[in-house]
Amino acid sequence: xxDGVERSMTEAVNTVLLPDLAAxxxxxxxxxxxxxxxxxxxxxxxxxxxxxxxTQAIAAGLEVPPEQYVSSPxxxxxxxxxxxxxLFHLDCWRxxxxxxxxxxxxxxxxxxxxxxVVEWPDRLGRLRPAERLEITxxxxxxxxxxxxxxxxxxxxxxxxxSR
Numbered sequence: 001x002x003d004g005v006e007r008s009m010t011e012a013v014n015t016v017l018l019p020d021l022a023a024x025x026x027x028x029x030x031x032x033x034x035x036x037x038x039x040x041x042x043x044x045x046x047x048x049x050x051x052x053x054x055t056q057a058i059a060a061g062l063e064v065p066p067e068q069y070v071s072s073p074x075x076x077x078x079x080x081x082x083x084x085x086x087l088f089h090l091d092c093w094r095x096x097x098x099x100x101x102x103x104x105x106x107x108x109x110x111x112x113x114x115x116x117v118v119e120w121p122d123r124l125g126r127l128r129p130a131e132r133l134e135i136t137x138x139x140x141x142x143x144x145x146x147x148x149x150x151x152x153x154x155x156x157x158x159x160x161x162s163r
Contacts, residue, residue: 014160018145024050025057027147031133032061034159035115037085038131042121043070045137046159051119054137058117062087072119077104086114098125132156 007134018024028131031041043051043056064070064083073079073091081087088109092101101107101124110116111129118124121134138146151157 014149016147016149018050018147018161020143021053024054024065024145028054028057028059029061032058032083032115035062035085036155037113037115038111039115039118039156040111040132041115041117042075042124042128042132042134042135043117043119044134046139049137049139051137054135055088055117058115059083059087059089062115074119078106078109088114088116090116090118092118092120092123095120095123096124098127101127116150124132133160 012050016027018027022118024106035041035058035117043054045051050071052072059068062081062083062085064081064087068081070081070087070089072088073077074093077091077094079089081089090106090109092106095101095104098107107127110124110127111117111131121128129130133156134150134152136150140146149160
């Protein structure tokens with residue numbers, strides 16, 4: 001157990017048990033501090049599992065000021081925040097596929113500058129960058145979340161220590 005988070009690792013996949021909101025905040029803050037220009041994090045999981053909550057913690061790790069409240073971009077499709085790196089928070093829930101993502105003008109923000117966090121990334125299709133961190137959240141109880149982090153490409157794998 002490290003930082004109050006139970007961990008198990010296998011090659012490029014890390015499974016983390018998040019027992020409460022404090023553990024989720026600690027993980028997100030750490031990811032935000034590790035983020036580099038051009039990084040992409042894809043957040044998967046059902047409604048209400050904490051994708052936006054994790055993004056709020058990532059923003060804190062990026063030093064996004066508290067006055068820039070991080071909220072779900074479900075209806076706006078994208079919110080932008082200014083911190084150590086720009087944070088582009090995309091939500092593809094209302095989109096059908098990569099054609100919709102491109103038509104909405106979201107593709108230009110994926111992996112170019114700052115950190116891009118995408119909720120409902122299954123809609124990206126071929127727009128998924130080769131270098132990315134995929135995070136799948138699942139409810140294990142009222143406050144407990146199972147978080148699977150999978151690094152695609154070398155950059156995130158090296159930072160997470162999984163390769």
